[in-house]
Every structure is written in C-alpha cells, then in structure tokens.
Amino acid sequence: MTGLAESLGFLGDRLRRNHPVGSLTTYRVGGRADCFVQVADPDELVSIAVAVAERRRSGSSEPVAVIGQGSNLLVADAGVDGLVLTLGEGFVNIDFLPGEPEPGAVIVRAGGAVKLPVLAERTVAAGLTGFEWAKGVPGSVGGAVRMNAGGHGSDTAASLAEVRIVDLATGEDVTMAAGELGLGYRTSALRPEQVIVSADLRLSSAEEVDGPAVLREIVSWRRANQPGGRNAGSVFTNPPGSSAGALIELAGGKGLRLGTAEISSKHANFIIADEGGSADDVFALMVQAAASVYRSSGVRLHPETCLVGYPDFDEAVDAALVRSEDDP
Structure with a gap:
C-alpha cells in the first residue's frame, strides 16, 4: 500500500493508515483499513479516482471500498486491504431543481452522503411524494442506489432518474440514466469502484397524500416490527x-x-x-x-x-x- 499512499500524498495527513472502519458500520464491529480517507467534495473524489486509475493502468490492483452510513455492511475482523473511502460534507446537498420534466413532477438532486430519513423528511416538507418509504432506512443515497434499497411497497428505482458517478477504476466522471444501472430487487450492476456522487429523483406533488402521516406510520411500524x-x-x-x-x-x-x-x-x-x-x-x-x-x-x-x-x-x-x- 506504500505506493498508493504515495500517489494520494496530496491528501496530506487526512489519509489515515491502519484506520478503524468497523466502528463506522451500524454493527460497530470489525477491523481496520490499510488506508482511509473522508473525501471532502466531488472535485477531490475525481482527483483520488485519477490517482487510483493511474496505478491500475500501471499494473497495481489495490482494492477500493466505499462506506456510506455503514448500515448494510459487515467488515471482517481481519480488516480491509486497500483503500476505504467515506463521503464528507461536500456530498450532503439537497437541491430542488427548477423546471418540471413532466406535469406535476419535480427533480430532487441529493448528494451521495445524504441520509435517507433526512431526504424523506425534506421531500415531504417540500410537498412531494414518492420517497416516504425511506424514512426508516438508516442508509445513504449512494448506498440506496447501489443496492436499490426499498421498503413499504416502493424502492429507489421507482423514482430514480439519473446518477452522477465517479469511477475509481478508470478516473471517469459520468452521468448515467437509471435504466443503465441494472437495478433489481436489492441489487444493481454497479461495481464497487463506482462511487455515487449524487442522484436525481423524480417526485410528484403530494396534493392527495398526507406525507407527514405516512412518515409517522412508517416510523411506528418499524418500531413495532423491527x-x-x-x-x-x-x-x-x-x-x-x-x-x-x-x-x-x-x-x-x-x-x-x-x-x-x-x-x-x-x-x-x-x-x-x-x-x-x-x-x-x-x-x-x-x-x-x-x-x-x-x-x-x-x-x-x-x-x-x-x-x-x-x-x-x-x-x-x-x-x-x-x-x-x-x-x-
């Protein structure tokens, strides 16, 4: 890992060696990562991707893993070889985009590190429906896209329009339509090296839906059943x-x-x-x-x-x- 650490030298002391990562999961158990960094923003993620991709082109193959909210993850006690990333404050924006792609629809752009319950609350507060199901899911937007998270009769694919992805294997920064992601029941075709920077959700006006009541029902159900x-x-x-x-x-x-x-x-x-x-x-x-x-x-x-x-x-x-x- 010395070579990769040198390639990521621009991160300074923010690149941690032998850093505990099991404690970042909701199990709160597991080992350490050879190298760990919390990525500040999308520009820094692209710089990391370029460095990792360059090493791969030269024949190196250090594994890379991304930890979101750690809510669907188990890290072995022996730890993780390679580089582990988490997304920082530059990935928590929620933007309601101007213009309507179709009557009654609104595009909501959420950063990959946005917590799902927060996004559910924000969209309901904005008078939108379609993402209430995520209120009780302790994950992030990036993780939800990667596994097509869902519950209560819906899932991420139901409202996902497109995503921005930075590929740590190639260094590419691309936008992909939801239909290109191979989304299925709790799965997608995304590779571990493909990091979700943001996701665009197509949501509808909640004129005929009592969003706050739906959120309360979901929380009540989860407390009673899980x-x-x-x-x-x-x-x-x-x-x-x-x-x-x-x-x-x-x-x-x-x-x-x-x-x-x-x-x-x-x-x-x-x-x-x-x-x-x-x-x-x-x-x-x-x-x-x-x-x-x-x-x-x-x-x-x-x-x-x-x-x-x-x-x-x-x-x-x-x-x-x-x-x-x-x-x-």
Missing part, C-alpha cells in the same frame, strides 16, 4: 414468494446465539451484535442460519448485507453443509 440495537437491517434478501425471516424461524434460528452475535427474537432476519463483539461471529451466524434454512426448506438465502473481507458466502454455506453431513 429490533433496535447494533444491527445492519435485513441480513438476507427475501426469496421469491417467501420471507427470509420466516424461513429462518422455521429452521429454528430465531433467538439463536453464536459467540457475540444473536439472531433477533423480534425478527429473525436481523442479527444483533454485542458491544465490543466480533464481526466474524456475525458472519458465522449468517452462514449457520443460511445452512439451516437450506437443510430445512431447500432454499438458498442470499446476503443483503455487503460483506467486506470475507470469502464467497455461498461457498461458506456449502462448506458448512458438508461439515454438518460429516458430523456423527
């Missing part, structure tokens, strides 16, 4: 026609503890990490839950949580299944 504590939201995506939480509960996983991690007794698709606990315990419990579901229902669970520094999840589950067959 656990608190140190968690990263839903651990697995829901299989077609089923519920990951219901399958885990059916397999006997609800309330199961492994080391410093526990499957919530309130909702089985949530894992709670103990204070001062281990990210590797969370990962091991994920693997155990998925293996149990496969044995009991024949259904493969796929992580909604982004796993950094871990082996392929499906391979880990397969290994767990083989071990269980070998046990007497």
